[in-house]
Amino acid sequence: MLRPFALYQPATVAEASEVLARDGRDASLYAGGTEVLLILKAGLLRVRSLIDVKRVPGLAEIRADDGHLSIGATATHRAVERAPAVHARCPLVAGVARHVANIRVRNVGTVGGNLAFADPHSDLATVFLVFDAVVRLASRAGERELPLGDFVRGAYETARAEDELLTAVRLAPWPAGAAGAYVKFGVHERPTLGVAVALMRDGAAIAGARVAVGCVGPRPQRAGAAEERLRGWALADLERHADEVAALAAGEVEPVTDLHGSSEYKRDMTRVFVRRTLLVAAARAAGRDTHARHPHTIIV
């Protein structure tokens, strides 16, 4: 049963920040409620103040922003899935949004809530990493920006200060000719593993690569050594090298044992799924579709 709390509906970010600053750990931000209400109902979180930021003007805006794509914190997954600006600039993100959780969650759950709650078993942060995402944080004192990789510090832990709100996430669209894929695997409600890959092309060669792995450890991470290894190869040779790159990525992740599986299992599944995701991305870069299908797997 929910315990009593005061519900605030601030009209501005500054007002929300005032309540956060005043109540500290006794206050919680609330938008879609798909994460916070679960732990409130489970009795794991007790708050004196719940701050509903859904009505703060501008926070749900999705727009092109100086060559980037800016997604407001209270934009729902459903809104991201449908937004023309997302389809135009980061279509992979629209595809991933279509497969977040279930339709009830997608209709009310928000991008900002997802990132700020920092549940390790989540899709968005992983796919955002291959768009070099930067989060914008605001408080009474002003605004600051942080790369997403620095914002998510661990499981359920972020760099957000107590009086700050995450107001938006900014994605850098890939250059023309780039191709990518997001592949997730899971037998539970939340994914066991998610892999995002982006391949930037220079003619028939790979000019740059981004590989992100999520859900297997406390936070999603880029696989820098795997990315470095991919650079300079011919796209046509990727299938031959995919095993080696996948093994590098599997060596870079920091898997933890949980209800989804042991750390050893997750490391091996990382190897398997990085390889699969690379092949899907490479096929797309070459203008083909692999038509790959795997059990309990969603390929975006």
Next chain:
Amino acid sequence: MRVVRDLDVAVPPPALWEMLWDVPRMVACLPGCGEAREIEPHRRYEARMTQRVGPITLSVPLEVTVSGVVPPTSLALEARGRDGALGANVAMSVRLAVAPREAGSRVRIEAEGKILGKLGALGHGIIQRKAEELIDEFGARLRRAVEG
């Protein structure tokens, strides 16, 4: 969850042993530990352990029992408690083994613990990570406290 760490400090075992029984100094070495008091010297203690995982705060009044003492080399503790608000039961056992090493000491810390209740939904791995961070910070603070 289980955490094992070896820690080298620059004081010999007798000096370290004395420090291990200094309750206020030991409490200061344990992140999140407070309200400690001695119930029965060298036998029973009480303390409150508060830890945060993201938005969730676990705060447990612990009953600590010294279950084995071999001065100045071995110390075993059992700790139990319950966070009524979260419905979480905590049980821990900690063994410290002190051996001379060059001019100082090597302490082997072996901690085993269980957290039962809804917090289990967070997953063993998250709690294991938290426990490792806690023991590592304890080791760092203990070294600083001992070596001044």
